[in-house]
Amino acid sequence: MLFVCLGNICRSPMAEGAFRVAAQERGLAVLVDSAGTASYHLGLEPDPRAIAAARANGIDIAGQAARQIERDDFYRFSHIIAMDRANLESLQSKAPRAGTARLAMLLDAVEGRRGEPVADPYYGDAAAFEAAWQVISRGTQAWADKLLRESTQASA
Ligand code: 4NP
Numbered sequence: 001m002l003f004v005c006l007g008n009i010c011r012s013p014m015a016e017g018a019f020r021v022a023a024q025e026r027g028l029a030v031l032v033d034s035a036g037t038a039s040y041h042l043g044l045e046p047d048p049r050a051i052a053a054a055r056a057n058g059i060d061i062a063g064q065a066a067r068q069i070e071r072d073d074f075y076r077f078s079h080i081i082a083m084d085r086a087n088l089e090s091l092q093s094k095a096p097r098a099g100t101a102r103l104a105m106l107l108d109a110v111e112g113r114r115g116e117p118v119a120d121p122y123y124g125d126a127a128a129f130e131a132a133w134q135v136i137s138r139g140t141q142a143w144a145d146k147l148l149r150e151s152t153q154a155s156a
Helices: 011-025 048-056 085-094 126-155
Strands: 002-005 033-036 079-082 102-105
Touching: 002 011, 002 085, 011 033, 011 048, 011 126, 048 126, 079 085, 085 102
Parallel strands: 002 033, 002 079, 079 102
Antiparallel strands: none
């Protein structure tokens, strides 16, 4: 699972952290990472407000470093999950023709919320980051549930 937003310093690092825990809780062994469609923040750790929101919810994301999506990602990951429609469109335009990753939006896995974006909290306050965390947590748990269902179906 590769989670993607614009800068890879706010939403997708929170999604990476939340999904790691959701996968672990369900006993899923999955390659997890995050990336940005843009290159503004390469090598930087997540925004301090994203680190704080994750920490307030018991998850440490401080060790992450921002990177940009690359060609190999479309072959290495089975799913590339965008936070909003602009991220998805950017991924669609970068995807190699023979890429094997499935592209989707985070809330596509949440019943009744297909196609909804995770609002960018970058210009918001701590409350905007907490709200983003809650939405992201919901979305990542839904993806983990979906992968678990698919893996138990496949082995049945
Ligand atoms: P992210 O948030 O895409 O969730 O990491 C943003 C980070 C940086 C900028 C915009 C959004 N920026 O314009 O620098």
